[in-house]
Amino acid sequence: MRSRARAWVLGSLSVVVTAACGDSGGEESEAPAEDEVGSTDTDTETETGTETETDTETGTDTGEASLLRTVTVTLDGEPVEGATVIQGGTGEPYFTDAAGQVVVTLDDTIPGDLALMATHPEARTIGQSVYVDPALAQDALLFELTRIAVGDNELYPYSPPGVPGDNGTTAECGHCHVRMKLDWYDSPHRQSASNPAVQDVYAGAAAALDDQASCEAAGGSWWSGLVPGSAEQAPRCYLGAGALPDLNPDCGQDAACDTVATEFGQCADCHAPAIEGPAGGRSLLEATGTAYEAGVHCDLCHKVEGVEPGAAAGVAGWLHLNRPLERSDKIGLGEWEVLTFGPYVDVPNPRMGASPRTHFLTGEFCGSCHQLDQQALVPGTSLDPGRWPEGTLPVHSTYEEWKAGPFGDIAPCSSCHMPAETEYANSADLTADFFAMQGVARGWVRPPGATRRHSWVGPRTPSSGMLELAAAVFIDASVEGGVLTAELTVRNVGAGHAIPTGEPLRSMLLFVSARCGDEALAAVGGDVVPDFGGALDRQPSPADWSSWPGAEVGDVVRVLDALGWVDYEGFGPFGDGSFDAAAKGLPRYGFVGQATVVAVNGDQVSFDQPLPAGDLAVRGRPAPLSGGDATVPEAVAGAPGFGFARVLADAEGATMAPHHRAVDVRSDNRLLPQTEWTSTHLFESACAEPVVEATLVHRAYPVALATERGWDNPQQVMVEVSL
Template sequence: MNRFQIAALGAVLLAAQAEAVITGQVVDATDLQPVADARVRIQTTTGDPVLTDASGQFVITDVPAGSVVVTAVPTYDSSRAINYITGAASAADGDDVFITLQRMPANDLPPPYEPGSSFTCSACHADQHSEWQDSNHSNAGVNEWVLDLYSGTGTPGGSAGYVFRDTHDPGDTGFCATCHAPLEDAQNPGNVFLDEIGLIGAFDGVTCLACHQMAEVNENVSALHHLGNTLYRFPDDGSFTPFWVWGPLDDVSFSTMRASYQPQFKESRFCASCHEYNNPDTGAPGQNTYTEWLASPFAVEGPDFQACQDCHMPAASEPGPISSLGGQPVRPPEQRRSHRFTGATPTTLSDAIELDLQAIQQGEELVVTANVTNAGAGHHFPTGISIRNALLVIEARIDGNPLTQSGGDVVPFYGSATSTDGPDDLAGLPGKGFARVLEGRINGEGPTVRPVLFIDAEGVSSDTRIPSGQTDSSVYRFDLSGITENTNAEVSARLIYRRAWRDTVVTKGWTTTPTGGPIEIEVDNQALSLPIAGIPPLPTFPVPGPGLGALLALALGLLLMGFGLGRRATR
């Protein structure tokens, strides 16, 4: 072997020695049998994990210097007989480790049981709990608007107008508690009355455990939450504790949490458990936000792909722990998600929805074109429950006086309340409405009415909402025939988002949303000034008046004509 070959061999040996490697085996803690397909990684790292082979063996390369924590867990699968919580072991470069995985109990606690308050979680997750308290998920079980519509008990004026329990059979729950108080309704699916909930976790609404004890969401997305597409689990190990949780991270090794890995927490289908459902009896749509997302540009795999969580649970801006306890591992920003669940706000709406206004004169008409583009929302605008709506209002004035509309749409009936006629009552004005108006018979009896809530819906009266990535274009015409001199026309467009039908707001006496926000948000407004060429009146010419002689000749002629007609008639 010459000196060049010796040098090359030495370089290879040095490279092999420089490669940091941790090896090991993952086994079942009960029978010490190997666990295949467990996801193994160094805690807080990103990227794909290493999977154990059939003998439970794994090899991790590119190990950083010093001591690290190696974690392991298989993906949760309800069809598998045995599932596990995450296990961990400390290791360093060159170590061979042995990780044992504790089994998750196969059986769940029988009801009744008390899942506990969200404040239990706040002891270790103060930041997430604080964010959640500002969200619409918080206190969903006592949402004033929902209770007003359900039992008339949310606000002082809540008993006015439509009240579900006053108009339906005594045993009809309406399924409101299914999503608004899921921790109680999960114990007796579909049979809990929202105004009769009693558990602390139910009053919290869509609380921490309402999501993190959802073990799976199947493909039956048109079913209503745990009435068909969601699997809630409260494992029974003989001494109940609420801390059996599922989540999107496969390396949470804190033993008290008993964490299992469920990748659906990062998928839009997870949100579909409550935000996608139809009327169980008629099939009429309730919410179809997930289906809308599937049809959107954001659902296409690629650089622009975004799941629901990417918008509504954005990543943190800097690294940090996910627990407020001391000594917790520091995680990258993408593993630290907001729990405010931000939805429609003035900022998010103005960022997502674009309004463009154009106007030209065409002869004796002013022609206005308004384009509303759903550029940034991953679903229809508006989306969610059917009482959400938006209005486009067009105005055209000259010298402060409104021009008469000669063509185009007008704001539909739901732009006004039936009992008022104020500045917020906009029905009949030039413009357009964006909403899905459901129709049906109340409790399946009587005449068909609109709009109705999904529980009374038998069909869709109209759906003018704007799908993600699409533009709605509408044209409005205004009469200029009376404008005789050159002047300017002032044209404006307002796009307004309303969280509820105007008539419902007035009837119930609502002044703010249940969280204290505005009921109406101006998404955008545009204005322009357009020179108008006056249309002068047609010229007139004087007609000379007849003289006295001409008038006498005309009278004599008419007399003779009458005499001649009379003689013919007597023959």
């Protein structure tokens, strides 16, 4: 009989890594020639890494026996039970017994390096070359693991991810993980610290007002302060509410709080978690360099050794960091022993210092910053214990929404927000061009879906289509007695959490109109866009509705009737029976009529038609389906339609307040997963078969706040439908 043996001589694994992934100015090493990667059969055994075939006349079957290996794993010199042993490229783990041993069957058909790895949650993964040629094969293999020093090294400097177009050296994560770097670079995570809106709300500033004249004309103060991302001071515009002036009442009246504040809120714990030094409790303005430019980045997330759901958000408690404490003796790998926590058990590359953790595959990891239950933060304010007996407000609750929803047990956050990688075979961008280099340095081919793109797509990634997939709108209409009744149902069909979710300044607005041919039909009743849709002014009856200070031609005044409260099913106490309709806090108004301002004389205005009687008049701008632009947010409260939002209120009663000021969740009618809401709208109809049109949009910020600060405020169309 003829037996076939394969001999592989890899040398030390560190040599393989140096050859394939060295610090040579970012240059990728060339792929080895075909006869260097074990692809050529010969008739003699060699030690050059090529396959060999050997004829035997004895009839002895050595194939299966030669594939068995006894592996012993120790941890700090003692046999360890439950250690994982795996052959690279197989995806099939073995686990050691109480004696630290396991018998492994090798698969000699795996392309690339034949290597075994051993790992344990308390140690870094290590690997060894293995041989199936009986002349070279090891009968037993010993893996000596060393415990990771437990703790967090505040002296450790985070490694930068790198930037597109420059692969740098292995000191940057993006040197090897190029696709992940590119995805991350375009994601909101990179901008978590540098986002101008975040910095503005933090300091009470308006970066868009970049000269003294425009700043003071808007009512701001032109003071010297810290430039975000820099230790430098320069004149800046300070305007409106901010975490620093609100939380530090002794500053902010005559000068900026930037350098004197002592209370920082919890902003940096999630928005700039990689500020070097102590983790948690830092000022967002301490973020400079990588901490500012990279926000939430690779080396931060992959230094998380564990999670503690329910603890303080971010690096203040929920995320347990373990920056390496051991000094390195390896040339070119930095001052500290490399350490990377990740989801895989089969990463032996010494440049990674990998240790496996399952939390990267769960929603609990994401919940660290996407769940924030907050006390009253502004000095002198408090929560109503009758409404909030636990003493906290659900400010960000995406994690809890997902956990309680139908996807909580089957689809973690990464299922949607980190799409499966379809172009590359693993996280080190292994492609067909490099399949011959599978192994310790470049990794092995992973099963489809095992590698996820690090893009974190969502509403701030319009090209992802996530918003369009989140909701559906259905129309049911009938005409009777010259009145069209349209029922609009909005359903959360695609999201595993509420929509909208996350930042409570977000909202989702529905606009409804009707026409006979090209003739628009007048709305005569039905539901309207709530107050969080924005208003330029409001006047209750019996005020003089011909006087509107600041009005302009083209403004629309909408007249509404007060109809009590909207009784909806929302998140937490807004849906679990704790609150009645009034406590749920969303006023219900019915549309009566509207008129457009056609002339202005001082405070007096003239309309294109008389205003009807009603309980409340709201001045705003045309809605998207009545001459407005669906992509431009305007003050549209009271327009025929509806809306969904979590509405925070501050101690002065102002709604849609930045969450650091919040003392109440006034209302929360956002749509939970697989739930729906139906609104009703009435129009005069001069035809038997009118057309009903609806547009659902997602709005990033309230109009008034975005206008005050000069922010870009994209309003994205989610659904357009007609019947």
